[in-house]
Amino acid sequence: MPGTITVASIAALAALSTYIIPPIRHELKVIGVGRPAITSTIANAADYVKIEDTTHCEDLHYYAPANLLFTACEDRHTRFSWFPPLGSFEPPTDGTQGSIHVVDPKTMKSIRLSFIDFDKTFVTHGIDVIADPSAKNTVYIFAVNHQPNPEFVASRREHIQKSNSRIELFRHVIGTSTAKHIRTISHPRIETPNDIHAISPTEFYVTNDHFYREGLMRELEGVAPVKWSNTQLVSITDLYATSPSEGLGVQTALTGIKNNNGLGHVHESEEVTVVSAERGILYRAFPHAENKTLEVRESIHLDSTLDNPTWYHDPWATDSDDKSGYILAGLARGLDLASNIKTPNAKDPVYVWLVQPDPSHTLSKGQQEGNWQKKLVFQDDGGKVRTASAAVVIGIDPGLEGGKKRGWLFVTGFMSENMVATKIDL
Numbered sequence: 001m002p003g004t005i006t007v008a009s010i011a012a013l014a015a016l017s018t019y020i021i022p023p024i025r026h027e028l029k030v031i032g033v034g035r036p037a038i039t040s041t042i043a044n045a046a047d048y049v050k051i052e053d054t055t056h057c058e059d060l061h062y063y064a065p066a067n068l069l070f071t072a073c074e075d076r077h078t079r080f081s082w083f084p085p086l087g088s089f090e091p092p093t094d095g096t097q098g099s100i101h102v103v104d105p106k107t108m109k110s111i112r113l114s115f116i117d118f119d120k121t122f123v124t125h126g127i128d129v130i131a132d133p134s135a136k137n138t139v140y141i142f143a144v145n146h147q148p149n150p151e152f153v154a155s156r157r158e159h160i161q162k163s164n165s166r167i168e169l170f171r172h173v174i175g176t177s178t179a180k181h182i183r184t185i186s187h188p189r190i191e192t193p194n195d196i197h198a199i200s201p202t203e204f205y206v207t208n209d210h211f212y213r214e215g216l217m218r219e220l221e222g223v224a225p226v227k228w229s230n231t232q233l234v235s236i237t238d239l240y241a242t243s244p245s246e247g248l249g250v251q252t253a254l255t256g257i258k259n260n261n262g263l264g265h266v267h268e269s270e271e272v273t274v275v276s277a278e279r280g281i282l283y284r285a286f287p288h289a290e291n292k293t294l295e296v297r298e299s300i301h302l303d304s305t306l307d308n309p310t311w312y313h314d315p316w317a318t319d320s321d322d323k324s325g326y327i328l329a330g331l332a333r334g335l336d337l338a339s340n341i342k343t344p345n346a347k348d349p350v351y352v353w354l355v356q357p358d359p360s361h362t363l364s365k366g367q368q369e370g371n372w373q374k375k376l377v378f379q380d381d382g383g384k385v386r387t388a389s390a391a392v393v394i395g396i397d398p399g400l401e402g403g404k405k406r407g408w409l410f411v412t413g414f415m416s417e418n419m420v421a422t423k424i425d426l
Protein backbone atom coordinates (compact mmCIF):
# COMPACT_ATOMS: atom_id res chain seq x y z
CA MET A 1 0.00 0.00 0.00
CA PRO A 2 1.13 3.56 -0.41
CA GLY A 3 3.03 5.25 2.34
CA THR A 4 1.62 8.28 4.03
CA ILE A 5 0.74 10.87 1.45
CA THR A 6 0.26 13.99 3.53
CA VAL A 7 -1.78 17.08 2.79
CA ALA A 8 1.48 19.04 2.68
CA SER A 9 2.82 16.60 0.09
CA ILE A 10 -0.29 17.07 -2.05
CA ALA A 11 0.05 20.83 -1.82
CA ALA A 12 3.68 20.57 -2.86
CA LEU A 13 2.77 18.32 -5.79
CA ALA A 14 -0.07 20.59 -6.84
CA ALA A 15 2.25 23.60 -6.75
CA LEU A 16 4.78 21.77 -8.89
CA SER A 17 2.10 20.75 -11.34
CA THR A 18 1.48 24.37 -12.24
CA TYR A 19 4.80 24.10 -14.03
CA ILE A 20 3.13 21.34 -16.07
CA ILE A 21 5.61 18.60 -15.60
CA PRO A 22 3.84 15.68 -17.32
CA PRO A 23 5.06 12.89 -14.99
CA ILE A 24 3.81 14.87 -12.01
CA ARG A 25 0.46 15.48 -13.68
CA HIS A 26 0.27 11.73 -14.11
CA GLU A 27 1.11 11.23 -10.42
CA LEU A 28 -1.70 13.59 -9.48
CA LYS A 29 -4.11 11.57 -11.60
CA VAL A 30 -2.87 8.35 -9.99
CA ILE A 31 -3.66 9.64 -6.49
CA GLY A 32 -7.10 10.79 -7.64
CA VAL A 33 -6.79 14.58 -7.95
CA GLY A 34 -9.81 15.81 -9.92
CA ARG A 35 -11.44 12.36 -10.01
CA PRO A 36 -15.27 12.47 -9.95
CA ALA A 37 -17.15 10.69 -7.14
CA ILE A 38 -16.92 6.92 -7.33
CA THR A 39 -20.13 4.91 -7.60
CA SER A 40 -20.24 1.21 -6.84
CA THR A 41 -20.35 -1.44 -9.55
CA ILE A 42 -22.01 -3.82 -7.11
CA ALA A 43 -25.36 -3.51 -8.83
CA ASN A 44 -26.98 -6.88 -8.48
CA ALA A 45 -27.23 -8.25 -4.94
CA ALA A 46 -27.45 -11.85 -6.17
CA ASP A 47 -23.93 -11.52 -7.52
CA TYR A 48 -22.44 -10.00 -4.39
CA VAL A 49 -21.20 -11.68 -1.21
CA LYS A 50 -19.75 -10.03 1.87
CA ILE A 51 -17.39 -12.61 3.38
CA GLU A 52 -17.74 -12.71 7.15
CA ASP A 53 -14.75 -12.60 9.51
CA THR A 54 -12.35 -10.90 7.11
CA THR A 55 -11.46 -7.65 8.90
CA HIS A 56 -8.40 -5.72 7.70
CA CYS A 57 -7.04 -8.39 5.38
CA GLU A 58 -4.31 -7.01 3.18
CA ASP A 59 -3.06 -9.60 0.74
CA LEU A 60 -4.90 -12.37 -1.09
CA HIS A 61 -3.61 -15.45 -2.91
CA TYR A 62 -5.36 -18.16 -4.88
CA TYR A 63 -3.91 -21.63 -4.44
CA ALA A 64 -5.31 -23.31 -7.56
CA PRO A 65 -4.40 -26.96 -6.77
CA ALA A 66 -6.78 -26.87 -3.79
CA ASN A 67 -9.18 -24.20 -5.14
CA LEU A 68 -8.69 -22.13 -1.97
CA LEU A 69 -7.88 -18.52 -1.18
CA PHE A 70 -5.41 -17.49 1.52
CA THR A 71 -5.27 -14.11 3.24
CA ALA A 72 -3.73 -12.59 6.37
CA CYS A 73 -5.96 -10.41 8.53
CA GLU A 74 -5.70 -8.25 11.63
CA ASP A 75 -9.21 -9.39 12.72
CA ARG A 76 -9.69 -6.18 14.74
CA HIS A 77 -8.95 -2.47 14.47
CA THR A 78 -5.37 -2.33 15.75
CA ARG A 79 -4.16 -0.91 12.41
CA PHE A 80 -5.69 2.45 13.29
CA SER A 81 -3.04 2.83 16.01
CA TRP A 82 -0.13 0.50 15.13
CA PHE A 83 0.79 -0.04 11.52
CA PRO A 84 4.37 0.99 10.68
CA PRO A 85 3.85 1.00 6.86
CA LEU A 86 1.35 3.84 7.33
CA GLY A 87 3.41 5.64 9.95
CA SER A 88 1.07 4.65 12.83
CA PHE A 89 3.29 3.95 15.82
CA GLU A 90 1.08 3.60 18.90
CA PRO A 91 2.00 0.01 19.84
CA PRO A 92 -0.58 -2.51 21.01
CA THR A 93 -0.29 -3.19 24.72
CA ASP A 94 -1.91 -6.62 24.74
CA GLY A 95 0.27 -8.59 22.31
CA THR A 96 -2.22 -8.58 19.47
CA GLN A 97 -2.17 -11.53 17.09
CA GLY A 98 -3.61 -11.36 13.57
CA SER A 99 -4.25 -14.57 11.67
CA ILE A 100 -4.04 -16.48 8.42
CA HIS A 101 -7.46 -17.19 6.89
CA VAL A 102 -8.48 -19.79 4.32
CA VAL A 103 -11.49 -18.81 2.20
CA ASP A 104 -13.38 -21.47 0.27
CA PRO A 105 -14.74 -19.91 -2.94
CA LYS A 106 -17.44 -22.61 -3.17
CA THR A 107 -19.00 -21.79 0.23
CA MET A 108 -17.70 -18.18 0.53
CA LYS A 109 -16.75 -19.01 4.14
CA SER A 110 -13.54 -17.91 5.84
CA ILE A 111 -11.84 -19.92 8.56
CA ARG A 112 -8.95 -18.78 10.75
CA LEU A 113 -6.04 -21.16 11.03
CA SER A 114 -4.86 -21.67 14.60
CA PHE A 115 -1.13 -21.50 15.04
CA ILE A 116 1.06 -24.30 16.35
CA ASP A 117 4.30 -23.18 18.08
CA PHE A 118 3.58 -19.47 17.57
CA ASP A 119 2.22 -17.19 20.29
CA LYS A 120 4.06 -13.99 19.36
CA THR A 121 2.59 -10.63 18.36
CA PHE A 122 1.58 -10.90 14.70
CA VAL A 123 0.82 -7.72 12.75
CA THR A 124 0.03 -8.90 9.25
CA HIS A 125 0.84 -7.46 5.82
CA GLY A 126 1.92 -9.26 2.59
CA ILE A 127 1.95 -13.05 2.25
CA ASP A 128 2.82 -15.73 -0.28
CA VAL A 129 1.65 -19.33 -0.50
CA ILE A 130 3.56 -22.06 -2.37
CA ALA A 131 3.36 -25.83 -2.58
CA ASP A 132 5.65 -27.94 -0.42
CA PRO A 133 7.42 -29.93 -3.14
CA SER A 134 8.15 -32.77 -0.70
CA ALA A 135 4.61 -33.42 0.58
CA LYS A 136 1.19 -33.73 -1.00
CA ASN A 137 -1.59 -31.30 -0.04
CA THR A 138 0.82 -29.12 1.90
CA VAL A 139 1.79 -25.47 1.50
CA TYR A 140 4.31 -23.06 2.95
CA ILE A 141 2.94 -19.66 3.92
CA PHE A 142 5.32 -16.70 4.18
CA ALA A 143 3.90 -13.71 6.08
CA VAL A 144 5.30 -10.27 6.93
CA ASN A 145 5.01 -9.43 10.64
CA HIS A 146 5.37 -5.82 11.85
CA GLN A 147 6.15 -6.68 15.44
CA PRO A 148 6.82 -3.67 17.67
CA ASN A 149 10.34 -3.39 19.08
CA PRO A 150 9.95 -4.39 22.78
CA GLU A 151 12.50 -1.71 23.72
CA PHE A 152 10.29 0.95 22.14
CA VAL A 153 7.16 -0.47 23.78
CA ALA A 154 8.88 -0.37 27.20
CA SER A 155 10.62 3.01 26.91
CA ARG A 156 8.53 4.92 24.31
CA ARG A 157 11.69 6.78 23.44
CA GLU A 158 11.27 8.61 20.13
CA HIS A 159 14.63 8.00 18.58
CA ILE A 160 14.86 4.25 18.57
CA GLN A 161 13.66 1.85 15.93
CA LYS A 162 9.98 1.29 16.65
CA SER A 163 9.23 -1.79 14.60
CA ASN A 164 11.10 -5.09 14.42
CA SER A 165 9.51 -6.04 11.13
CA ARG A 166 10.22 -9.63 10.12
CA ILE A 167 8.82 -12.59 8.22
CA GLU A 168 7.13 -15.67 9.66
CA LEU A 169 7.16 -19.00 7.84
CA PHE A 170 4.32 -21.49 8.41
CA ARG A 171 3.47 -24.90 7.01
CA HIS A 172 -0.17 -25.88 6.48
CA VAL A 173 -1.75 -29.16 5.44
CA ILE A 174 -4.73 -28.41 3.16
CA GLY A 175 -8.02 -29.23 4.83
CA THR A 176 -6.74 -28.89 8.41
CA SER A 177 -7.41 -25.84 10.58
CA THR A 178 -3.85 -25.28 11.77
CA ALA A 179 -0.63 -23.66 10.56
CA LYS A 180 2.62 -24.82 12.11
CA HIS A 181 5.26 -22.15 12.66
CA ILE A 182 8.55 -23.17 11.06
CA ARG A 183 10.77 -20.18 11.79
CA THR A 184 11.08 -16.39 11.95
CA ILE A 185 13.26 -14.56 9.42
CA SER A 186 14.80 -11.32 10.59
CA HIS A 187 17.71 -9.49 8.98
CA PRO A 188 19.09 -5.92 8.95
CA ARG A 189 18.31 -5.72 5.22
CA ILE A 190 14.66 -6.64 5.77
CA GLU A 191 13.71 -3.16 7.04
CA THR A 192 10.27 -2.12 5.81
CA PRO A 193 8.98 -5.42 4.39
CA ASN A 194 5.78 -5.21 2.41
CA ASP A 195 5.23 -8.28 0.24
CA ILE A 196 6.80 -11.62 -0.60
CA HIS A 197 7.31 -13.66 -3.77
CA ALA A 198 8.48 -17.15 -2.85
CA ILE A 199 10.32 -19.26 -5.41
CA SER A 200 10.81 -22.26 -3.14
CA PRO A 201 10.33 -23.06 0.56
CA THR A 202 13.84 -21.72 1.14
CA GLU A 203 14.09 -18.79 -1.28
CA PHE A 204 12.00 -15.65 -1.64
CA TYR A 205 11.99 -12.03 -2.74
CA VAL A 206 10.78 -9.36 -0.31
CA THR A 207 10.11 -5.68 -1.00
CA ASN A 208 11.25 -2.93 1.36
CA ASP A 209 8.61 -0.36 0.47
CA HIS A 210 10.50 2.69 1.79
CA PHE A 211 14.05 3.49 2.76
CA TYR A 212 13.17 5.72 5.70
CA ARG A 213 10.90 4.31 8.36
CA GLU A 214 9.49 7.65 9.50
CA GLY A 215 10.06 11.36 9.95
CA LEU A 216 10.81 14.19 7.60
CA MET A 217 12.89 12.09 5.24
CA ARG A 218 10.01 9.62 4.90
CA GLU A 219 7.70 12.50 3.95
CA LEU A 220 10.20 13.74 1.43
CA GLU A 221 10.55 10.21 0.10
CA GLY A 222 6.79 10.08 -0.31
CA VAL A 223 6.57 13.20 -2.41
CA ALA A 224 9.93 13.50 -4.17
CA PRO A 225 10.75 11.66 -7.39
CA VAL A 226 13.33 9.53 -5.57
CA LYS A 227 13.73 5.79 -5.97
CA TRP A 228 14.93 4.59 -2.60
CA SER A 229 12.97 1.38 -2.16
CA ASN A 230 14.47 -2.03 -2.92
CA THR A 231 13.76 -5.74 -3.25
CA GLN A 232 15.88 -8.32 -1.45
CA LEU A 233 16.43 -11.99 -2.26
CA VAL A 234 16.52 -14.13 0.89
CA SER A 235 17.94 -17.67 0.93
CA ILE A 236 17.24 -19.81 3.95
CA THR A 237 20.16 -22.14 4.57
CA ASP A 238 18.68 -23.61 7.75
CA LEU A 239 14.88 -23.98 7.84
CA TYR A 240 14.97 -24.95 11.49
CA ALA A 241 17.35 -22.34 12.90
CA THR A 242 15.97 -21.17 16.23
CA SER A 243 17.48 -17.69 16.05
CA PRO A 244 15.52 -15.47 13.62
CA SER A 245 18.71 -14.04 12.12
CA GLU A 246 20.63 -17.29 11.66
CA GLY A 247 20.78 -19.59 8.65
CA LEU A 248 20.07 -16.82 6.11
CA GLY A 249 21.70 -15.25 3.07
CA VAL A 250 20.37 -11.90 1.84
CA GLN A 251 21.28 -10.02 -1.34
CA THR A 252 19.80 -7.01 -3.11
CA ALA A 253 17.79 -8.18 -6.12
CA LEU A 254 16.30 -4.94 -7.47
CA THR A 255 16.71 -1.20 -6.90
CA GLY A 256 15.69 1.92 -8.79
CA ILE A 257 11.92 1.72 -8.30
CA LYS A 258 10.00 4.23 -6.24
CA ASN A 259 7.91 2.62 -3.49
CA ASN A 260 8.13 -0.98 -4.70
CA ASN A 261 5.33 -2.67 -2.90
CA GLY A 262 3.26 -5.71 -3.91
CA LEU A 263 4.81 -8.72 -5.64
CA GLY A 264 3.04 -11.26 -7.83
CA HIS A 265 3.45 -14.45 -9.84
CA VAL A 266 2.39 -15.10 -13.44
CA HIS A 267 1.15 -18.60 -14.39
CA GLU A 268 3.95 -20.84 -15.68
CA SER A 269 6.37 -17.92 -15.94
CA GLU A 270 9.46 -16.92 -13.96
CA GLU A 271 8.15 -13.36 -13.92
CA VAL A 272 8.24 -11.47 -10.64
CA THR A 273 5.57 -8.80 -10.96
CA VAL A 274 6.59 -5.72 -8.93
CA VAL A 275 4.24 -2.83 -8.27
CA SER A 276 5.04 0.78 -7.42
CA ALA A 277 2.06 1.63 -5.24
CA GLU A 278 2.27 5.40 -5.15
CA ARG A 279 3.07 5.75 -8.85
CA GLY A 280 0.56 3.16 -10.13
CA ILE A 281 3.10 1.28 -12.23
CA LEU A 282 3.40 -2.47 -12.75
CA TYR A 283 6.91 -3.69 -13.56
CA ARG A 284 7.47 -7.04 -15.26
CA ALA A 285 10.76 -8.25 -13.77
CA PHE A 286 12.62 -11.46 -14.53
CA PRO A 287 15.44 -13.17 -12.64
CA HIS A 288 18.90 -13.47 -14.17
CA ALA A 289 19.77 -17.15 -14.45
CA GLU A 290 23.22 -16.67 -12.87
CA ASN A 291 22.36 -14.83 -9.67
CA LYS A 292 18.57 -14.37 -9.49
CA THR A 293 18.79 -10.58 -9.35
CA LEU A 294 15.82 -9.04 -11.16
CA GLU A 295 15.73 -7.14 -14.41
CA VAL A 296 12.71 -5.07 -15.42
CA ARG A 297 11.70 -5.78 -19.03
CA GLU A 298 8.48 -3.79 -19.30
CA SER A 299 6.38 -1.37 -17.27
CA ILE A 300 2.63 -0.77 -17.46
CA HIS A 301 1.11 2.48 -16.14
CA LEU A 302 -2.34 2.59 -14.54
CA ASP A 303 -4.38 5.63 -13.48
CA SER A 304 -4.65 4.81 -9.75
CA THR A 305 -2.40 3.71 -6.95
CA LEU A 306 -1.89 -0.06 -6.97
CA ASP A 307 -1.02 -2.64 -4.36
CA ASN A 308 -0.65 -6.44 -4.51
CA PRO A 309 -0.83 -7.78 -8.08
CA THR A 310 -2.29 -11.16 -9.04
CA TRP A 311 -2.57 -12.97 -12.36
CA TYR A 312 -5.78 -14.57 -13.65
CA HIS A 313 -5.07 -17.71 -15.67
CA ASP A 314 -8.00 -18.50 -17.98
CA PRO A 315 -8.48 -22.29 -17.80
CA TRP A 316 -10.85 -22.14 -20.81
CA ALA A 317 -8.47 -20.16 -23.02
CA THR A 318 -8.30 -20.88 -26.73
CA ASP A 319 -5.87 -19.41 -29.25
CA SER A 320 -8.38 -16.75 -30.23
CA ASP A 321 -9.99 -16.14 -26.83
CA ASP A 322 -7.74 -15.92 -23.78
CA LYS A 323 -9.00 -13.82 -20.85
CA SER A 324 -5.82 -14.19 -18.76
CA GLY A 325 -4.38 -11.02 -17.28
CA TYR A 326 -3.24 -9.05 -14.26
CA ILE A 327 -5.79 -8.23 -11.58
CA LEU A 328 -4.78 -4.99 -9.86
CA ALA A 329 -6.47 -3.41 -6.87
CA GLY A 330 -5.85 0.14 -5.76
CA LEU A 331 -7.18 3.35 -4.30
CA ALA A 332 -9.31 5.66 -6.43
CA ARG A 333 -8.40 8.53 -4.10
CA GLY A 334 -4.98 7.81 -2.62
CA LEU A 335 -4.76 11.48 -1.72
CA ASP A 336 -7.34 10.96 1.08
CA LEU A 337 -5.51 8.06 2.67
CA ALA A 338 -3.35 10.07 5.06
CA SER A 339 -6.34 11.78 6.63
CA ASN A 340 -8.29 8.49 6.88
CA ILE A 341 -5.69 6.12 8.33
CA LYS A 342 -6.86 6.60 11.91
CA THR A 343 -10.58 6.80 11.13
CA PRO A 344 -12.53 3.55 11.51
CA ASN A 345 -15.63 4.75 9.66
CA ALA A 346 -13.97 6.62 6.78
CA LYS A 347 -14.57 5.44 3.23
CA ASP A 348 -11.74 5.07 0.77
CA PRO A 349 -13.08 4.36 -2.72
CA VAL A 350 -11.45 1.54 -4.66
CA TYR A 351 -10.67 0.42 -8.19
CA VAL A 352 -9.85 -3.01 -9.60
CA TRP A 353 -8.25 -3.28 -13.05
CA LEU A 354 -7.99 -6.24 -15.41
CA VAL A 355 -4.96 -5.78 -17.65
CA GLN A 356 -4.90 -8.20 -20.57
CA PRO A 357 -2.56 -8.53 -23.54
CA ASP A 358 -4.13 -6.61 -26.42
CA PRO A 359 -5.10 -9.29 -28.97
CA SER A 360 -4.40 -6.94 -31.85
CA HIS A 361 -0.77 -6.80 -30.73
CA THR A 362 -0.35 -10.47 -29.94
CA LEU A 363 3.01 -11.69 -31.14
CA SER A 364 2.69 -15.23 -29.85
CA LYS A 365 0.55 -17.05 -27.34
CA GLY A 366 1.26 -16.36 -23.69
CA GLN A 367 2.73 -13.33 -22.01
CA GLN A 368 4.39 -11.33 -24.72
CA GLU A 369 5.87 -7.88 -24.72
CA GLY A 370 3.65 -5.25 -26.23
CA ASN A 371 0.46 -3.44 -25.64
CA TRP A 372 -2.06 -4.07 -22.95
CA GLN A 373 -5.79 -3.51 -22.57
CA LYS A 374 -6.61 -1.90 -19.23
CA LYS A 375 -10.19 -2.47 -18.11
CA LEU A 376 -11.70 -1.07 -14.92
CA VAL A 377 -13.72 -4.13 -13.86
CA PHE A 378 -14.81 -3.00 -10.41
CA GLN A 379 -15.19 0.12 -8.34
CA ASP A 380 -16.76 0.91 -5.01
CA ASP A 381 -17.23 4.13 -3.07
CA GLY A 382 -15.68 2.51 0.01
CA GLY A 383 -19.04 1.54 1.50
CA LYS A 384 -18.75 -2.18 0.76
CA VAL A 385 -14.99 -2.54 0.50
CA ARG A 386 -12.50 0.11 1.53
CA THR A 387 -8.79 0.61 0.74
CA ALA A 388 -8.55 -2.29 -1.75
CA SER A 389 -5.17 -3.96 -1.50
CA ALA A 390 -5.51 -7.22 -3.44
CA ALA A 391 -7.94 -8.84 -5.85
CA VAL A 392 -8.20 -12.33 -7.30
CA VAL A 393 -10.40 -13.69 -10.09
CA ILE A 394 -11.58 -17.29 -10.09
CA GLY A 395 -13.07 -18.14 -13.47
CA ILE A 396 -16.53 -19.67 -13.88
CA ASP A 397 -17.10 -22.46 -16.39
CA PRO A 398 -18.58 -20.66 -19.43
CA GLY A 399 -20.97 -23.63 -19.74
CA LEU A 400 -22.71 -22.35 -16.61
CA GLU A 401 -22.87 -18.76 -17.86
CA GLY A 402 -24.49 -19.24 -21.28
CA GLY A 403 -21.08 -19.37 -22.97
CA LYS A 404 -19.94 -16.06 -21.44
CA LYS A 405 -16.50 -15.73 -19.88
CA ARG A 406 -17.17 -14.57 -16.34
CA GLY A 407 -15.48 -14.89 -12.97
CA TRP A 408 -15.86 -14.30 -9.27
CA LEU A 409 -13.78 -11.32 -8.23
CA PHE A 410 -12.55 -11.33 -4.62
CA VAL A 411 -11.34 -8.03 -3.17
CA THR A 412 -9.56 -7.43 0.15
CA GLY A 413 -8.83 -4.08 1.80
CA PHE A 414 -6.14 -3.36 4.39
CA MET A 415 -8.58 -1.18 6.34
CA SER A 416 -11.82 -2.80 5.14
CA GLU A 417 -14.31 -4.39 7.54
CA ASN A 418 -14.74 -7.28 5.11
CA MET A 419 -13.53 -8.74 1.89
CA VAL A 420 -16.15 -9.00 -0.83
CA ALA A 421 -16.85 -11.19 -3.84
CA THR A 422 -18.81 -10.25 -6.92
CA LYS A 423 -19.29 -11.69 -10.40
CA ILE A 424 -17.68 -9.82 -13.26
CA ASP A 425 -17.39 -10.15 -17.03
CA LEU A 426 -13.85 -10.92 -18.15
Ligand SMILES: *[C@@H]1O[C@H](CO)[C@@H](O)[C@H](O)[C@H]1NC(C)=O
Binding pocket: 288, 290, 291, 292, 293
Ligand atom coordinates in the same frame (compact mmCIF):
# COMPACT_ATOMS: atom_id res chain seq x y z
C1 LIG B 1 23.74 -10.74 -12.04
O1 LIG B 1 23.85 -11.22 -13.35
C2 LIG B 1 23.60 -10.24 -14.36
C3 LIG B 1 23.61 -10.92 -15.73
O2 LIG B 1 24.79 -11.64 -15.92
C4 LIG B 1 24.63 -9.11 -14.25
O3 LIG B 1 24.36 -8.11 -15.22
C5 LIG B 1 24.53 -8.50 -12.84
O4 LIG B 1 25.51 -7.52 -12.67
C6 LIG B 1 24.69 -9.59 -11.77
N1 LIG B 1 24.43 -8.97 -10.48
C7 LIG B 1 25.11 -9.27 -9.38
C8 LIG B 1 24.74 -8.53 -8.16
O5 LIG B 1 26.02 -10.10 -9.39
